[in-house]
Amino acid sequence: EKFTMDADWLQYHPAPVKPSYCPPAGAVDAHCHVFGPGDQFPYAPQRKYTPCDASKDQLWALREHLGFSRNVIVQATCHGADNRALVDALEHSDGRARGVATVTEDITEEELQALHAAGVRGVRFNFVKRLVDALPFDTLGAIADKIKPLGWHIVIYFESQELPELYDFFTSLPTTVVVDHMGRPDVSKPVDGEEFNLFVKLLTENENFWSKVSCPERLSQVGPHGYDDVVPFARRIVETFPDRVLWGTDWPHPNMKSHMPDDGELVNMIPRIAVTEELQRKLLVDNPMRLYWPEEVDCVTA
Numbered sequence: 001e002k003f004t005m006d007a008d009w010l011q012y013h014p015a016p017v018k019p020s021y022c023p024p025a026g027a028v029d030a031h032c033h034v035f036g037p038g039d040q041f042p043y044a045p046q047r048k049y050t051p052c053d054a055s056k057d058q059l060w061a062l063r064e065h066l067g068f069s070r071n072v073i074v075q076a077t078c079h080g081a082d083n084r085a086l087v088d089a090l091e092h093s094d095g096r097a098r099g100v101a102t103v104t105e106d107i108t109e110e111e112l113q114a115l116h117a118a119g120v121r122g123v124r125f126n127f128v129k130r131l132v133d134a135l136p137f138d139t140l141g142a143i144a145d146k147i148k149p150l151g152w153h154i155v156i157y158f159e160s161q162e163l164p165e166l167y168d169f170f171t172s173l174p175t176t177v178v179v180d181h182m183g184r185p186d187v188s189k190p191v192d193g194e195e196f197n198l199f200v201k202l203l204t205e206n207e208n209f210w211s212k213v214s215c216p217e218r219l220s221q222v223g224p225h226g227y228d229d230v231v232p233f234a235r236r237i238v239e240t241f242p243d244r245v246l247w248g249t250d251w252p253h254p255n256m257k258s259h260m261p262d263d264g265e266l267v268n269m270i271p272r273i274a275v276t277e278e279l280q281r282k283l284l285v286d287n288p289m290r291l292y293w294p295e296e297v298d299c300v301t302a
């Protein structure tokens with residue numbers, strides 16, 4: 001089947017700058033995607049967008065260009081619960097990539113074991129209405145119970161205005177839970193205001209909750225240079241929860257409409273949100289290694 005990307009689709013940056021910031025050895029891009037190729041890994045019929053193809057080889061090349069060592073590839077909604085493109089990338093990563101899949105309630109033990117063997121270590125629950133029709137809480141709860149014995153975690157993607165109604169379901173989840181993009185705060189509101197304080201409360205009161213401090217380009221309201229309005233929000237999360245934060249490029253940046261970020265410039269933002277070498281090492285190496293490659297972490301230094 002031939003797929004044509006949406007007419008208003010913005011392609012990933014063709015030539016990101018070489019970052020001036022040099023990530024620490026072993027740095028992990030903990031949120032990125034592979035798309036298609038559509039003629040080999042068809043996009044899901046129920047998808048709400050059709051992206052450009054974005055291959056594992058391009059992702060590996062970007063990783064090297066940015067000075068990173070490993071990737072965590074997250075299943076995107078355009079592929080639904082068909083994880084074949086993700087698994088293909090994991091199986092061709094020389095162990096340098098782990099995955100977060102999307103599964104349905106009827107997934108079998110055998111299918112879960114195969115995903116685990118490929119390098120999957122979590123599932124994603126998406127509540128962003130423009131992306132998916134979210135599954136009922138009891139269905140998601142059943143999936144959580146199925147994946148917990150594997151030691152997997154749950155990645156959740158939601159918009160900040162939905163947090164009050166989702167809060168109790170989130171805190172009922174029995175695994176480590178990783179929030180995509182800080183729960184998409186409205187950065188025009190105060191960084192110590194009611195809305196973001198609710199998100200900070202979620203992580204403060206629930207030690208099993210982590211957050212990615214990624215995607216300033218999705219949150220900023222001051223345009224594509226510097227994303228200064230996002231920095232205080234990311235700094236607050238990094239400095240309050242230094243052992244429970246992750247960072248990612250979000251390449252190839254699906255559904256960006258206002259502009260396409262330069263991945264090298266996103267990397268150059270890291271020292272502005274993690275302002276010491278220790279915080280950068282936790283954000284980029286220690287935390288993602290503990291979550292995705294625990295078998296490689298020296299338990300003495302954990």
Ligand SMILES: O=C(O)/C=C(\C=C(/O)C(=O)O)C(=O)O
Pocket residue numbers: 075076077078126131157180218250253254255
């Ligand atoms: O890539 C992201 O994390 C953000 C987006 C898309 C998805 O996560 C997805 O389709 O699974 C978005 O905000 O459109």
